[in-house]
Amino acid sequence: MIVALTGGIGSGKTTIAKMFANLGVPVYNSDQWAKKLMGSSKKLKTAITQLLGENAYSNKELNKKYISQAVFNNKILLQKLNEIVHPPVREHFSTWASGQNASYVIQEAAIIFENNGYEFYDKIILVTAPIKLRIERVVARDGASEEEVLARMNNQWSDKKKMALSDFVIENIDLTTTQIEVENLHNVLLNLSAQS
Structure with missing residues (x-):
């Protein structure tokens, strides 16, 4: 089963991808x-x-x-x-x-909706976070200005638009809660891939 892991800049896709990798899921960045x-x-x-x-x-x-x-x-x-x-x-x-020899694999990709690539996947996981938090994360990570981060966000679809086309949504604010959500979702995906 091919699963997309996507989300806007600063949502924490890579952090969540690492959580899946730690559960033994092959992840492609x-x-x-x-x-x-x-x-x-x-x-x-x-x-x-x-x-x-x-x-x-x-x-x-x-x-x-x-x-x-x-x-x-x-x-x-x-x-x-x-x-x-x-x-x-x-x-x-x-x-x-x-x-890969696994029940499912994850492709971590920022823009699967913007380039009409979303039809390629069996399931799509969208990572979201409040805009203010996303800006803070990117400023801290890249040393970018708030204006630069907003310019990059403007090249991506809004979370609301992406949610309509996603199978699962993880709101990534608190890492402890996110970890539990990832583990639960992992079990759901294992069951889905066993059925297909």
Whole structure:
């Protein structure tokens, strides 16, 4: 069974992904793999350089800061970049998933709704948190300004819109409560995969 774990920036997807991994669930971090593929695939490097210019790579390394500054306030460029990067990541994930020996696997991915990728999954888990808390988390984690965080949030769908298309919602405010929710959900998913 293929399960998506998604949520807006600062919702705590990665924290929850680690909780599932600790329960023995294979977890694929799309963001990390996308960066690896963007750094190692000649085809991707060429396409990204054509889209964003030579500065997209510095000393043959992915210039993450330059890229995020180039696309975050430019929805068209962001969409074009996603169109280049998402298909190879999807392909890589499918290969990875078929090699796992588990009742279900999780793909942690930030934007499955925005790029119409949600139909690919058997179940979708949405992670939410109050906007104020999400902003505080990202400011603390990335050293970004509140304006930068809000600009990134504006490129993502609202939680309300995502909830309508999600099978499960975890509100991630208190980690103790979240851990219990994850364990309960893990049992639900194990039962579902046994039935399918």
